[in-house]
């Protein structure tokens with residue numbers, strides 16, 4: 001059994017790093033975080049390789065491997081991280097990730113010998129690639145608030161379907177169009193039909209939206225036929241990132257019945273570069289509760305550990321930057337603030353449900369949590385909800401307003417964890433921009 005959900009010396013609030021920027025208040029990447037990414041120097045033809053964030057620097061893990069700075073499992077893990085994707089490292093399991101985290105924590109703390117100094121590269125000098133080859137991508141629908149609001153818009157008399165409170169609902173998405181922060185994409189073209197139109201027509205999407213989601217990378221996989229038990233799921237989850245699951249609402253409304261999302265969702269999805277490991281998340285686990293008036297989970301989705309610490313307290317924010325804001329150097333406009341702890345199902349329940357039929361997950365497989373809207377309007381994780389189905393426009397505070405996204409709009413998602421007695425850790429950001437339709 002792993003120790004990824006218990007606190008250890010790497011979480012100690014008192015730890016400081018000899019990398020000064022890591023000790024600044026509100027740094028996303030203090031020594032207690034140590035998230036992983038795939039990077040190289042910007043504009044270079046270097047091989048992409050694994051890195052770990054510390055303050056405003058990246059620890060180049062290929063350099064750590066080459067200089068043989070670590071021993072044992074940490075050295076084996078650093079070698080796996082010198083490859084252009086993290087899939088092999090993810091598949092080695094939590095013991096290796098944990099050993100590397102401990103070695104990095106000890107080598108980066110104040111008082112250490114600074115042997116890693118020659119392995120540091122400024123984050124401002126690097127570019128990122130997808131951290132893993134994502135073989136399969138599954139999108140869940142775990143916010144009951146989002147499911148109810150969206151259901152009301154699509155089916156006013158029947159918003160929440162009866163299976164919602166029993167089954168962690170999901171669908172198999174498309175991985176080929178998942179890109180890393182900085183991704184741009186053309187406004188999708190598709191078939192839509194206005195309610196009063198006689199027939200559908202083809203044209204650029206008129207209701208382009210974002211979705212505020214948490215992304216989950218699978219670590220060690222499972223053999224086909226073997227389910228991952230709820231309380232074993234921590235041994236199969238590598239870590240979390242921010243995820244913007246772009247959605248074409250007008251295409252979605254026309255195509256989604258009876259088999260669910262298709263072209264409304266598969267044209268682009270964007271991940272943040274950094275993956276915060278499950279071990280780094282340990283201080284921010286919280287109890288998971290199910291309203292007593294709601295159906296209680298079936299036994300395979302129920303356990304004491306899941307009740308006690310299955311949820312995660314992660315603040316999630318959406319900001320919009322329009323073309324005008326860019327030109328006039330204005331600040332991005334924050335439009336919503338939510339929290340992953342509102343999720344109706346936990347990550348462990350998603351993993352247990354995904355595999356209960358014997359489906360095999362593989363290292364680097366990716367789960368979207370579904371749009372994380374909270375109970376309040378200000379916590380809406382999509383424009384569909386903020387604009388109440390396109391009926392109300394959102395004031396951006398600079399003379400501009402939106403119901404859905406315009407060409408040139410950039411959407412930025414941020415996430416962070418903060419609580420008394422623990423170091424604040426952040427996810428960085430994911431940012432991507434809508435280009436005009438190709439017609």
Ligand code: CA
Nearest residue numbers: 139211245370
């Ligand atoms: Ca989604």
